[in-house]
Ligand SMILES: *[C@@H]1O[C@H](CO)[C@@H](O)[C@H](O)[C@H]1NC(C)=O
């Protein structure tokens with residue numbers, strides 16, 4: 001009897017201890033990161049608004065909160081039939097995806113103020129930029145012995161490496177990013193797409209013969225490895241030959257030859273940018289990243305898998321090159337409900353559709369600051385937008401004519417950041433940025 005009582009006592013005590021450890025553990029997590037009650041409220045408010053937004057706009061998707069203020073799970077309706085199989089494991093795609101809202105809001109809001117085109121200024125300012133970084137952007141760069149012969153590296157990059165950023169945050173107003181989904185053939189979005197200030201396309205997406213559906217205008221084209229190698233064919237897709245081409249991966253001797261000899265008159269650049277984890281390696285996300293770094297608003301077409309999709313196809317070919325369509329669809333819905341983009345699709349064809357319950361700018365801003373603190377980002381909670389600069393260097397002089405001719409939003413932004421350029425640093429702890437600041 002005694003023994004039993006003792007046992008009960010021990011059990012009770014350890015249960016209590018576990019609860020106490022749990023409570024203090026949870027409190028400590030938030031306390032040690034310096035989150036105020038206001039910060040916690042902002043995160044709660046973001047998650048609440050986010051859930052409502054997903055229900056109202058997600059065509060059946062639902063968001064369920066996870067174990068803390070940041071985690072959410074997006075669930076497809078249980079009658080969704082996944083069609084895509086992982087070629088490695090042969091498994092069908094899941095119907096449920098976890099996302100970290102804090103991570104997303106902190107990272108994507110930073111993109112809006114960043115430069116995502118690789119420049120000479122960036123490589124020069126990066127500590128050991130030529131030895132450690134430049135060769136990675138050159139095909140077979142491993143043979144360059146860390147750019148021991150710097151002149152050779154400079155030469156290989158010269159045709160795609162502007163001295164200073166060719167574009168600025170908020171330089172453009174309304175932008176449309178066009179994916180390559182076969183869904184595009186269901187709605188005649190052409191005229192609507194042409195009404196944007198800027199249109200961004202991807203890889204080998206044709207325009208001719210499809211203008212009714214995809215429009216004519218083309219300002220930028222983002223290229224993966226395969227398309228970049230066929231640069232001479234890609235430039236022909238835009239009859240105006242004005243499109244700027246942005247290569248996601250590396251510059252190749254063959255491309256240099258084509259730029260010189262074909263000749264390719266379009267500007268060609270390499271993209272620089274933070275990576276957003278495995279969900280986000282595709283050209284689609286990179287295109288959105290570029291768009292968010294130069295536009296006020298970003299709308300997307302031709303990316304979505306609406307309920308009842310039969311197959312993942314491209315609008316211009318039968319091939320089924322797509323990958324993880326449901327995951328992508330859930331991720332884009334998250335982006336829409338964080339106020340980053342607006343999704344257009346055959347099931348959401350009204351150009352004036354309002355994204356319902358999208359959290360307000362004020363909520364997003366407060367949640368972004370709270371998330372930066374929680375994730376211990378460089379400069380978290382500071383009122384100075386340059387506090388996130390973990391590396392600061394003197395800037396190569398900008399052309400004052402270019403800067404002063406920018407639209408008002410871009411000029412205002414330049415004032416707030418005191419003329420600094422912010423470059424995301426890949427894999428930098430705390431997501432610090434490299435900033436170049438005007439001399440003097
Ligand atoms: C458009 O159609 C014509 C006639 O069928 C064809 O010759 C041409 O290659 C097509 N253009 C593209 C970009 O597919």
Ligand SMILES: *[C@@H]1O[C@H](CO)[C@@H](O)[C@H](O)[C@H]1NC(C)=O
Nearest residue numbers: 109110112113385412413416
């Ligand atoms: C981005 O720049 C704006 C000014 O245009 C500023 O108010 C905002 O705090 C900056 N955001 C980040 C994440 O630094």
